[in-house]
Amino acid sequence: MTSNPRVVFAKRPGDALPVVGEHIILDTSRTIDLDKVPLNGGFLTKTLILSPEPAIRERMRDPSITSYSTTYTVGAPIVAFAVVLVLRSEKEGINVGDYMYGQTIWEAYTVQPYIEGRINYKPEDWAPDTFDMDSLALRTVPNPNGLYPLSRYTSLLGTPGLTAFVGFEGIVEGKEGQTIFVSSGGSGVGAMVVQLSKLKGMKVIASVGSDAKAEYVRRLGADVVFNYKKQSYESALAQHGPINVYWDNVGGESLDAALEALVPLGRAVICGVVSSDNVPPAERYRLKNSHLIMKKRLTLRGFIVPDLIPQFIGKFMTEVPALMATGKLKSEEAITQGFENAPQAIVNMLSSGHNAVGKPVVVVAE
Ligand SMILES: NC(=O)c1ccc[n+]([C@@H]2O[C@H](COP(=O)([O-])OP(=O)(O)OC[C@H]3O[C@@H](n4cnc5c(N)ncnc54)[C@H](OP(=O)(O)O)[C@@H]3O)[C@@H](O)[C@H]2O)c1
Incomplete structure (x- = not known):
């Protein structure tokens, strides 16, 4: 036995x-x-x-x-x-x-x-x-x-890679020269979004929770990486924004700062809310900038990965292994x-x- x-x-x-x-x-x-x-x-x-x-x-x-x-x-x-x-x-x-x-x-x-x-x-x-x-x-x-x-x-071929790929293909609508902010840029999902954005020719700002992760996300190609424990989301985005797209893995304070930094008609892709996952409702961060959604005519779209799989799974299975094989996607x-x-x-x-x-x-x- x-x-x-x-x-x-x-x-x-x-x-x-x-x-x-x-x-x-x-x-x-x-x-x-x-x-x-x-x-x-x-x-x-x-x-x-x-x-x-x-x-x-x-x-x-x-x-x-x-x-x-x-x-x-x-x-x-x-x-x-x-x-x-x-x-x-x-x-x-x-x-x-x-x-x-x-x-x-x-x-x-x-x-x-x-x-x-x-x-x-x-x-x-x-x-x-x-x-x-x-x-x-x-x-x-x-x-x-x-x-x-x-x-x-x-990682790249599992849930995080698939989530990032289908969300990026289906919702981001990134264009060369635009700026995207990716919170938790060192997470499995974030690392893939950073790289897909660079492949599109976008400028990438990413947040991470440690200096070692900052080095990692820089190695993946992000243009600006900040440690949110040392610099606030608000000040980092004021310094390096504005942004056209926000990829949200975190929610709370990062989303609030992104609402402030988004350009009029900008988009936020709400993928995760890890900052509130283990926090009682009464202690969760409350948004201060929700009024800007209307004033800047922003689009916020939440998704879960199965929403977009039927549409993009074929592309994922073809393109991601090829990008990995040529070293254009790493993890x-x-x-x-x-x-x-x-x-x-x-x-x-x-x-x-x-x-x-x-x-x-x-x-x-x-
Ligand atoms: N929508 C979907 O279908 C879908 C599917 C898969 C995943 N997701 C979401 O995507 C996000 C990333 O998932 P993953 O699997 O890639 O995660 P992961 O690799 O396990 O990384 C999660 C990261 O979250 C960060 N984190 C934890 N607490 C935080 C806080 N209070 N504030 C800011 N960052 C915090 C940590 O990074 P730091 O050390 O940098 O803080 C941690 O490494 C999660 O929010 C997850 O729920 C969504």
Whole structure:
């Protein structure tokens, strides 16, 4: 028998940052017989890489709070993005040695599919109105021995890259010579938006939470990078703006400053609100500049990635690997080693200041 640890969602954290051992626990009580566990027509996978992502936090909310995703069940394992390797298979089209990526149970070994019919799904079948993140399930990695490491399937080719690409293609309408401000420019999504904007010939201003991240985002090509813990959003944008487009990963104070810095008829793409994710409603930042939306005739558009996938998935699958192969799109990953460190990696990903440079990943096995 082989140990089969898993990450369990133990308690809802309310508005606070989740705590390891209280809200997220490592359950090491289970074992699995890798040779004999019944597959029931499915297949057995070994987890290689876990991808801590902000959507995990959203799914920890109380089910009474409406949002863009379904919620986790208390006592059940975390389901989130990962890269896995097929060890045994009874399923046609899935072969031993295949690499797959997508949503799966966060445990060392899993008998798949945990949702029937969701293997190698067609992205165009996604239905944004009834978006259930579990339904994303797994797809086969198209090019495992290709030009890039498997961890790229959690960054440029995973959720962050896809989010940035579809939002950029569908909403930004960037033009050469225009200026874009990207908050959390060092996040997985932000790093991709910075690079896509540079490829369009735009001037890029980015905010980050540490000097090491500032260096990283400069390496990606941003023209101006500031550390929002040392210089306020307002003063940085007054110094380096105005801006034509704002890509918002943060919300709150950064959005307020962007409203001030946007030109008349400018656009804000609202992708994330990480600054309020672990803050009680009464303590959340209140906008002071909302009147400017009308006065400057600004357009603010929120989106979630499935809204735009049917339209842009084909372009993403064709263009992004090609841009990676020619070195025009790059990414770095902040690696945490070991399945046992996965719960803490979730918390670190949610806490500004705890993150190393790059997209957070947990390497479970080589
Ligand atoms: N709309 C969608 O469909 C969709 C899909 C995926 C992700 N998203 C959103 O996109 C954003 C980036 O996601 P990701 O997966 O790329 O994230 P990530 O790589 O895990 O990075 C998140 C970053 O947020 C920053 N952060 C944390 N607390 C902050 C605060 N109070 N103020 C400012 N920055 C803070 C931290 O950077 P610093 O150290 O620089 O502060 C952290 O590294 C998130 O808001 C996420 O919710 C949206």
